[in-house]
Amino acid sequence: xxxxxxxxxxxxxEEHFGEIVSKVGTDLFQWGPKPLALVASSTKLSxxxxxxxxxxxxxxxxxxxxxxxxGRVAEYTIQTEKIFSLLRYPRYLYLIKSKFGVEAETxxxxxxxxxxxxxxxxxxxxxxxxxxxxxxxxxxxxxLSTLRDKFVSLVNKQFLMRCPSPTPVDEEKGEKxxxxxxxxxxxxxxxLPPTLNMKALTQLLExxxxxxxxxxxxxxxxxxxxxxxxxxxxxxAAIARRIDDNASEIFQLLLQLMYIRTDPWVRVSNPIPxxxxxxxxxxxxxQSPILPHLDQYLKIIxxxxxxxxxxxxxxxxxxxxxxxxxxxxxxxWTCIENIIVERFGSKAARIFRxxxxxxxxxxxxxxxxxxxxxxxxKQLTYRLMHENFLQLQELRKTMATNAGPNKTFFLxxxxxxxxxxxxxxxxxxxxYNAMNRRDFETNENRRLIEKKNRIHSIALSLQxxxxxxxxxxxIEEMMAPPEVDLFNKVMRRVQKLSEAELHLExxxxxxxxxxxxxxx
Amino acid sequence: xxxxxxxxQEPVSPTSSSSRELCSPPPALNSSITTSDYEQRILLLxxxxxxPISDKExxxxxxxxxxxxxxxxxxxxxxxxxxxxxxxxxxxxxxxxEPSSSSNIKGADNEEKIVYSIIEKAGNKGIWxxxxxxxxxxxxxxxxxxxxxxxxxKIIKAVKSVSASKKKVYMLYSLEPDSSVTGGAWYNxxxxxxxxxxxxxxxxxxxxxxxxxxxxNCKDGPxxxxxxxxxxxxxxxxxxxxxxxxxxQLSVQDMETILNTLxxxxxxxRTVLADGxxxxxxxxxxxxxxxxxxxxxxxxxxxxxxxxxxxxxPKKCVYMTExxx
Numbered sequence: 113x114x115x116x117x118x119x120x121x122x123x124x125x126e127e128h129f130g131e132i133v134s135k136v137g138t139d140l141f142q143w144g145p146k147p148l149a150l151v152a153s154s155t156k157l158s159x160x161x162x163x164x165x166x167x168x169x170x171x172x173x174x175x176x177x178x179x180x181x182x183g184r185v186a187e188y189t190i191q192t193e194k195i196f197s198l199l200r201y202p203r204y205l206y207l208i209k210s211k212f213g214v215e216a217e218t219x220x221x222x223x224x225x226x227x228x229x230x231x232x233x234x235x236x237x238x239x240x241x242x243x244x245x246x247x248x249x250x251x252x253x254x255x256l257s258t259l260r261d262k263f264v265s266l267v268n269k270q271f272l273m274r275c276p277s278p279t280p281v282d283e284e285k286g287e288k289x290x291x292x293x294x295x296x297x298x299x300x301x302x303x304l305p306p307t308l309n310m311k312a313l314t315q316l317l318e319x320x321x322x323x324x325x326x327x328x329x330x331x332x333x334x335x336x337x338x339x340x341x342x343x344x345x346x347x348x349a350a351i352a353r354r355i356d357d358n359a360s361e362i363f364q365l366l367l368q369l370m371y372i373r374t375d376p377w378v379r380v381s382n383p384i385p386x387x388x389x390x391x392x393x394x395x396x397x398x399q400s401p402i403l404p405h406l407d408q409y410l411k412i413i414x415x416x417x418x419x420x421x422x423x424x425x426x427x428x429x430x431x432x433x434x435x436x437x438x439x440x441x442x443x444x445w446t447c448i449e450n451i452i453v454e455r456f457g458s459k460a461a462r463i464f465r466x467x468x469x470x471x472x473x474x475x476x477x478x479x480x481x482x483x484x485x486x487x488x489x490k491q492l493t494y495r496l497m498h499e500n501f502l503q504l505q506e507l508r509k510t511m512a513t514n515a516g517p518n519k520t521f522f523l524x525x526x527x528x529x530x531x532x533x534x535x536x537x538x539x540x541x542x543x544y545n546a547m548n549r550r551d552f553e554t555n556e557n558r559r560l561i562e563k564k565n566r567i568h569s570i571a572l573s574l575q576x577x578x579x580x581x582x583x584x585x586x587i588e589e590m591m592a593p594p595e596v597d598l599f600n601k602v603m604r605r606v607q608k609l610s611e612a613e614l615h616l617e618x619x620x621x622x623x624x625x626x627x628x629x630x631x632x
Numbered sequence: 633x634x635x636x637x638x639x640x641q642e643p644v645s646p647t648s649s650s651s652r653e654l655c656s657p658p659p660a661l662n663s664s665i666t667t668s669d670y671e672q673r674i675l676l677l678x679x680x681x682x683x684p685i686s687d688k689e690x691x692x693x694x695x696x697x698x699x700x701x702x703x704x705x706x707x708x709x710x711x712x713x714x715x716x717x718x719x720x721x722x723x724x725x726x727x728x729x730e731p732s733s734s735s736n737i738k739g740a741d742n743e744e745k746i747v748y749s750i751i752e753k754a755g756n757k758g759i760w761x762x763x764x765x766x767x768x769x770x771x772x773x774x775x776x777x778x779x780x781x782x783x784x785x786k787i788i789k790a791v792k793s794v795s796a797s798k799k800k801v802y803m804l805y806s807l808e809p810d811s812s813v814t815g816g817a818w819y820n821x822x823x824x825x826x827x828x829x830x831x832x833x834x835x836x837x838x839x840x841x842x843x844x845x846x847x848x849n850c851k852d853g854p855x856x857x858x859x860x861x862x863x864x865x866x867x868x869x870x871x872x873x874x875x876x877x878x879x880x881q882l883s884v885q886d887m888e889t890i891l892n893t894l895x896x897x898x899x900x901x902r903t904v905l906a907d908g909x910x911x912x913x914x915x916x917x918x919x920x921x922x923x924x925x926x927x928x929x930x931x932x933x934x935x936x937x938x939x940x941x942x943x944x945x946p947k948k949c950v951y952m953t954e955x956x957x
Contacts (some may be wrong), residue, residue, distance in 0.1 A: 292951065350918040356937045358854070408855040415787070417901055418918060446918040449898060454925035462896045469896070483833075485824040542929035545946035552947045605956045615923025622922070 114542040118142065121195045123547050129168055130156065136165035140175065140190040147185045170326060171227035173332065174198075179292050193624065197335045201616045204229055204338050208271065215255065216262040216568045218242055220333060228332040229274050231306045232324035235259045236316045253314050264305040270337045273302050275330040294528070298311065299431070306331075344624060345559040347420065349441055350446075354416060358402045359409050365392055366421065371435050377631055379437035385428035386410070418442035437629045443585045444532055444626040447619065451535065452501060458486055460492045464526070500534050503527055529630055536623040543616045550609040555600045564599050567591060670697055675714060675728065684718055684725035699871030744768060747778050751788055751802050754811045758791055794819050811853045818886075831877060832890045837899055839863065839871050840914035862903070862911040865891055928955045 118141045126134035139155045140146060146154075146405060151186040152162045166188055169175035173196050180187040181319075197204075201224055218238045223229065239255040266272045276295035306326045315322035344367050352360035370381040384396065386407070392399055402409065410432065414421050419438045425431040453461040462482050467473055479489035496502045507521040554561065571587045591599070672676075677693055678685055690702060697705070706726065716729045733867045750767050751759055765775055779802060782788045790800045791809045801813060818825055843861050852855035869887040874877065893911050894900040901915045924930035928951040929938075938944045946952065 135746065151677070153879065193729065199687075211654055318847070346919075353916045353920075354918055355854070386709045405853040405855075408853050411645075412854050412858060443918055446898075450917065450919060450921050452926055454921055455931050458897060462893060464899060465896045481892065482896060483826075483829045483889065485826045538930075539924050541935070541938070542924055542927050545949070545952075546927060546930050548940075548946045549949070549952055612923075612927040615926050618923040 115535050115541065116537055116544060117192060119191070120540045120544045120547075122191055123544060124195050124198055124407070125174075126550075127547070129165075132161055133165040133168050136162055136167060137174070137190055137195075140169075140188055141192065145180070145187040145189045147170045147187050151188065161175075172198075177292070182463060184291070185510060194277070196302065196334070196617070196620065199613065200338070200621075202614065203342070203617075204333070204335075207338060207341055208266075212262055212265065215242065215258050216266055219259060219263060219266065223272070223331070223333045225231060228330045229328050229331055230328075231263055232308060232313060234331070235263060235308070235313060239317055253317055255309065256313050256317065260308055260310070263308075267275035267303055267305040269329070270303050270334055272331050273334040273337075274304070275332050275542070277330070302435050336377075339621075339625075342621060346443065346622065350439075350443060351413065352418065353420065355409075355412055358405075359413055362389070362393075362402060362406065362409050363413065363420070365389060366432065366434060368392075377436075378404060379435075379629060381434040382425050383433050383437065386430040386432065389432075390429070437632070440622075440626045440629050441528070443527065443622060447622055448501070448528075448531055448535060452496070455499075456492065456495060459488065459537075460496055463492055464488065464496060467524050468526055471474065472505065472525045474521060476521060497524070499525070501531055503530070527626070529582075532623050532626055536620060536627070539616050539623065541618045544612060545618070546609050546612045546616065550613075552604055553602055553609070557598070560599055560602070563595075564591065640703065641661040641775050667710075670694065670701060671709055674705055674726075675711065678715060678726060678728035686720070686722065686723050686725045688723075690726070736944070742769075743774065744778050744782065746770075746947065747775065748782065751782075752804055754801075755815075756803055756807045758793070758803040758809065758813055760799060764802065772834045776920060789860075794824075828878075829890065833893055833897070835872060835875065835877065836868055836887075836890055838861055839868055840894070840900055840912060843871075848856065858913065864905075864909055864911055866909075868912065886957040928952050 113471060118138060121141055124132045125137040126559050132336040135155050135157065136151060139151055143150075150158070150168065151166070152159045155162065157165075166175065169190070171196075173189050173191070175188050177186040177188050179185070199583065201260075204224065205217050205221055208220045209515050215238070216324055218241055219234065219456040222234050222238050222241070226234075235256065238259050239253070240254045241257075262408060263272070274297050276297040278293035304331060309323070309325045313323035316324060341462060344364070347600045348360045348364050348366070351363045365422075367391065370376075371391065373379040373384070389410075390403070390406055393406065407430075410421070410423075410430070414423055414432070419442060421432045423430055424433050443531065449461050449464060452464050459482070462484070463478055466482050468477060468479070475490065475493060479486045479495055482489060484492070493502065497504060501525050503526065505523045505525055507523055509519045509521070567587060567590050571584055574584060574587065636643050670758065674690060677690065684872055687702075691697070694702075700800060706715070710717070717729045718725050718727060719763050734824070741924075746768050747764065747770070750764055759785050761775070762778070764779075765772060768775065770778070773779070783790065786805050788800055789805045791803055791813055793799045793924065801854050803809065818829060830913060830927055831932070840861075840863060843863055847857040847860045848861060859945065865884050865888045868891060869884045888910065891900065891910075894912070895902050900915060903911045903913070905911055922930075928949070932938065933949055938946065
């Protein structure tokens with residue numbers, strides 16, 4: 113929880129929900145759990161506005177509430193990690209599109225837009241959207257069955273989950289109504305697909321009132337499931353880079369088998385037998401070129417320095433565990449090393465890896481082993497230390513207070529978690545800067561952008577009225593060539609900054625993942 | 633021996649307190665046959681025992697030797713450099729020592745001989761003049777004179793150490809200085825040849841990389857491919873020697889040092905074989921450069937000074953403007 117994190121969060125909130133919601137969010141971030149009245153008094157907003165803002169935050173799952181100490185008043189807490197998922201929306205959609213196709217993408221997009229909704233309403237909305245986007249087909253009901261199937265498969269694959277619903281207070285057990293709803297959902301229902309009445313769906317689509325059979329059941333996006341996929345992607349891509357595509361395919365299969373028997377977010381998976389892996393591979397493709405070398409590939413992945421898997425037993429042709437925690441430690445090291453290469457050069461990265469390898473090392477040794485001239489080695493080492501990538505440990509030969517530097521060893525070492533936190537903070541700041549700059553660029557040229565939009569809408573409406581080409585041309589020419597140039601330039605800049613934000617988000621994701629594994 | 637501390641090498645007098653004035657003049661080698669006989673016997677006695685031997689033990693072994701004669705014999709042996717004296721507790725003990733070649737400096741006086749023997753003992757690591765002064769107990773001026781003298785006679789030489797540029801160490805003329813003194817192949821007159829190291833580093837990587845590329849389409853399974861892509865330090869050494877980029881002769885050890893820098897560059901991986909030798913193999917980093925360094929902020933030199941207010945801010949940032957162009 114750093115100052116920068118708070119800044120980034122309020123900026124993200126402002127961008128998506130406006131100033132007031134951002135103000136409430138920032139207030140919650142600064143103060144921690146807080147009841148409605150106190151939020152209103154410290155933000156100096158009217159109770160109504162605060163209520164509305166909290167509603168928005170709750171709707172998108174960006175805040176949660178729980179009874180306070182007294183048990184009578186609800187206290188609201190902001191969920192910072194959820195705020196970062198706002199940045200990942202394009203990635204979520206892309207993932208769904210590549211896995212389940214356009215219809216599923218539309219469903220998820222609708223979910224992301226509204227936060228949560230009932231299955232029937234959402235499917236109807238998505239059907240209308242699809243009809244609009246594809247002008248050729250005029251019958252939205254044609255999409256309904258596909259959409260329903262996609263919905264069910266999204267639920268089955270746990271990309272969607274059921275929202276908890278309020279449980280009635282059981283007064284017989286001596287519970288008193290507190291006015292704070294108690295939201296629960298049973299585990300069996302969490303990913304139980306809904307049964308939907310197709311006829312009612314069609315009626316709903318035509319604007320009639322009908323009961324699709326899911327009254328009061330709401331669904332929302334399960335972000336953790338998406339993050340799990342992102343995590344797997346990172347690991348599979350790393351294996352492909354380090355070894356080859358065959359190895360990454362095997363690893364992908366291993367991950368699939370892991371989910372059958374292991375909770376996805378544990379540090380080390382339960383053992384996966386070799387025979388099962390081989391059978392799965394054979395079932396998938398009996399002619400697979402990997403099959404004859406499967407054991408060799410496993411050996412190579414196991415022996416690689418990154419330590420993604422370990423062999424734990426010999427039964428069933430060998431048992432393999434996936435080391436989630438260790439893998440992400442290795443990936444974080446690599447990420448930090450890459451950052452050092454780019455920032456300070458490859459010699460500095462050599463020193464960093466050397467310190468990592470030796471754990472504690474003296475300056476003298478560094479220059480000797482790294483084969484860097486003494487002067488340069490010293491400069492680089494001290495620079496790394498100055499930028500908090502290296503830490504210094506003093507080790508005194510005597511306990512005398514006046515012991516000079518001659519009587520002390522100075523050992524360099526690395527505290528990975530600390531460095532990871534620093535990189536995370538760095539990324540927050542870079543993200544904040546990029547977003548700020550983007551706002552600035554658009555604000556500076558607001559008039560130009562508005563003009564462009566106006567002209568565009570005029571042209572569109574004229575086109576719809578069937579205006580001749582000359583007239584359209586004339587409208588287009590209302591913007592002078594230098595203006596068009598400037599507009600394109602600004603758009604390019606904004607585009608580049610948005611891309612940078614996405615890249616930064618990847619770094620943030622990796623670091624957050626590592627830290628969460630480290631805290632487990 | 634653990635208890636024994638060295639004492640300064642000076643002649644022993646029969647009385648326990650030893651000082652230079654009391655020291656009996658060293659008897660000439662041919663002065664008496666009996667003395668040299670005794671010397672032989674003492675020597676044999678000392679050679680036969682691994683532990684140092686005290687005065688008393690000599691007395692017990694050779695009872696018919698008078699204290700006076702014993703002292704003479706020991707002094708004489710000491711002079712020849714065939715025994716050493718240590719102090720154990722408050723007793724003096726003697727130990728056999730390989731006769732040094734000090735006798736081959738002809739016409740040298742006692743002091744020169746002592747200095748020579750200390751330098752000789754330092755071996756190819758050499759000895760610093762200050763340590764030499766402490767060990768020999770000579771004053772600076774005398775010592776310098778002796779060193780100059782020996783240097784002129786080409787008996788010893790002075791070598792500059794790489795660890796401290798102003799520090800000179802002395803060693804026998806015939807010796808090749810140790811690599812810790814010269815820095816090995818990587819130093820040319822105390823200057824670290826970083827370019828040379830860089831070139832070697834690149835060449836080694838090229839070699840490993842070529843090997844890796846060559847086995848890309850290997851059909852014999854991944855382990856065979858990996859083994860083919862690996863190279864021992866000896867292979868690399870051969871390759872580099874054949875390239876002829878080095879004007880000095882490099883050892884396999886040197887090659888390993890270079891290969892280790894590749895490992896620390898994250899470009900190679902080292903595996904240990906059963907026989908203790910290392911194999912090296914080119915590897916790819918696990919991740920592409922992370923997102924943060926693809927933005928100007930990730931590599932910004934004034935990132936820490938940057939904030940919303942003040943002259944360094946994201947809105948006016950020149951690095952960002954440059955990047956956006």
